Amino acid sequence: MLIAQLSDPHVTTGPLAADPASGLHRALGTVLALRPRPDCVVITGDLTANGRPDEYLALREIVGAFPLPVHLVTGNHDDRESLLDTFGGTPCLAGGFSAHYHVDLPDATLVVLDSLTPGSPGGRLGDEQLAWLDGVLAGRTDAPAVVCLHHPPVAVGVPGMDAMGLADAEALAAVVGRHPHVVRVAAGHLHRQVTSAFAGTVLTTAPSLDPGEPDHDRRGGAGVRRRADRLPAAPHRRRWLCDAHRPGQPRRRAHLLVLSRRCSGTSRTARICTPPGSTGICGAGAHRAGCARTPGAGTAGHRAGRFRC
Template sequence: MPARRVCAFVFSSFTMATYGYNGMIIAQISDLHLRTDGHKLKGIVDSVGALDAVVRHLNALEPRPDVVLATGDLANKAHVQDYETLEAMLRTLSMAFYVIPGNHDDRAMMRDVFAKDGYFPPDGKFLHYTVEDWPVRMIALDTKADRRDGGEMCPERLAWLDARLGEQPDRPTVVFMHHPPFKTGIGFMDKQHFDGAEDFEALIRRHPQVERIVAGHLHRTISKRFGGTVASVCSSSAFQMALDLRPDVGSSFVKEPPTIPILLWRDDTGLVAHHSQLGDFGPRHPFVRDPL
């Protein structure tokens, strides 16, 4: 068994023993756009500092998540030094982590830098895989398309996913990917078409064990019914797309803080989605009776 999966089982056992439930906690981060050449993203955003803040936030959560899913656009311009820095920073997480490529990423560089984690396939074009050692099964999808920013589920990838879902039809499953397979109303992002979205939705509908699909790419917190389940989008650790639902508005971004999805699985509740807002909001306060 690869070292990463052994570690995953240990953390899961710790969570169940320590916090008294039969389950797990999954956190998602996305669109890190790491740039390690000393320059800021768009001349404004310190992507290294932003990722460091996310790592510290995750490590400080109580209870801590068992797993972190990093759903693509890990580097901004796909340099080896960016992935090496990313891998070192993710190593400081106090929990297991899994990564997938986005449209900004380079598969060959990722396969090389993260090879020792043992979950990427050793050959083949696509970096998709399954994670088996937790109460919830997780399936990583590589939705990167060639020479464009939009997503894709081609017949080869659809067949792979159908086969994997068919292996364990009764096991709760989370599918994680970079591109959301639906339009959101943010016009300049919706123009980046997701090829194969209808076939992908029909496939998901045939496999009701899929509890949730989690994606990135849109740099906002978004959710939608899709294929008989829920599909959601994670905000970016670096910057957020401006929320403007007018169809012909041009692209823009804002420096809103990220919101980290926290998915709790328990036998008695199923999958429940929470969000953890990044930032310092002071200490917890006890509820007291308000004065009359």
């Protein structure tokens, strides 16, 4: 199972429409060129720039003809009602009319959360949605689960962004921590790629696809804007192998590919939940035999990517 993550395309209309549309088109084209080809794509929020109905129609024009399933996540730039008006009842929202939903893929469960708080750049899930998440995760424990939302539930050292993070991050951590088959939490919002331990698993964020959007510097302000004509032809790719295995049950794996508009020319792979003493791909991206857990880290530490090879 291969899941490609994109984030923050900020699709819009009018004079500023070209760059965001180009960034999303190019990223989707790269997804199709990957071998093996991903099974689906998830876009982790800020789907549009302003949440206007015409922007969601523009987004639908881009993703509607895409040959792979595309799953959409709300962000602080989005408008929930406009999203549901355009994509409700379609596979982009798992055929339903809710911005939080889950998709039972053949070898994994994709869970999409809605952290949008109208009128605020920060996010919140709320008790009702967290209880729903707990029930969904408890309902299928024999397959890896990937949880997607827009606002990252960790502080990353960028004060301006940390101030507009997920308000109930601790409550989310409590839910995720009860379910060891959650092998990845995927988020956006930061406009940069970050990897962090979270609730016994791993959190990854994907940068913005919009060539005109700045990255956020350490002071919390806007960094350098990248001109579209200076961008590389292919986005950066990072692959994570998420493996949840229980004795006596078939092994199921889910890969998460994090794609952005930047390309370093390299692809790195990490093995999650590797049984002690097995042969796999370690955190350094190299094939090693007998990759051992860090002493004292325990299973949770190994799932969080702390390796000794």
